[in-house]
Amino acid sequence: MKALATFVNDWIVRIEKSIAFAAFVLMLGALAADVIGREIFGHGVFGAVKFAVYVLIYCAMSGFGIATATGSHLRPKFLDKAVPEALASVAVRLGQFASAAILLTLAWAGLTFVQLGMMLEERDVTLDVLIWPVQLAIPVGFALSALRHIFYGIWLDLLPAESAVAE
Numbered sequence: 001m002k003a004l005a006t007f008v009n010d011w012i013v014r015i016e017k018s019i020a021f022a023a024f025v026l027m028l029g030a031l032a033a034d035v036i037g038r039e040i041f042g043h044g045v046f047g048a049v050k051f052a053v054y055v056l057i058y059c060a061m062s063g064f065g066i067a068t069a070t071g072s073h074l075r076p077k078f079l080d081k082a083v084p085e086a087l088a089s090v091a092v093r094l095g096q097f098a099s100a101a102i103l104l105t106l107a108w109a110g111l112t113f114v115q116l117g118m119m120l121e122e123r124d125v126t127l128d129v130l131i132w133p134v135q136l137a138i139p140v141g142f143a144l145s146a147l148r149h150i151f152y153g154i155w156l157d158l159l160p161a162e163s164a165v166a167e
Helices: 002-041 048-070 085-120 137-154
Strands: none
Touching: 002 048, 002 137, 048 137, 085 137
């Protein structure tokens, strides 16, 4: 099972990195085209800013997953020494399951939000596209990060080393 969890996690992060890269390129391209259009031709590209915001959502949610997979999340460390060393692994395991529970709650709330948008058939007035496919990135991103935290809680050795970040 651990090998399967590692395989799934590796594939998810590869997909997230691809989505983040593609979304960033699309966002950059749309905004650059809009600015160039304004500066050279006197008018920007219609809907470019809205489009950039929508792909930013995909970029952000895939980036959230990448941060989970690489140990790059910012987190408060002031309580790290509050737990005796003998109970540290239990505390880490509980922390992973608590993180998964929070993320699953956020995924459920996000899915409820998406379902409402689907039911109302909400459309963007500028681009005339359905909004729910964009919003779907939110519950999917949270659910995939929750799955990782479940894996980390079960197999502590899968937990990525934390990135060295100034506190």
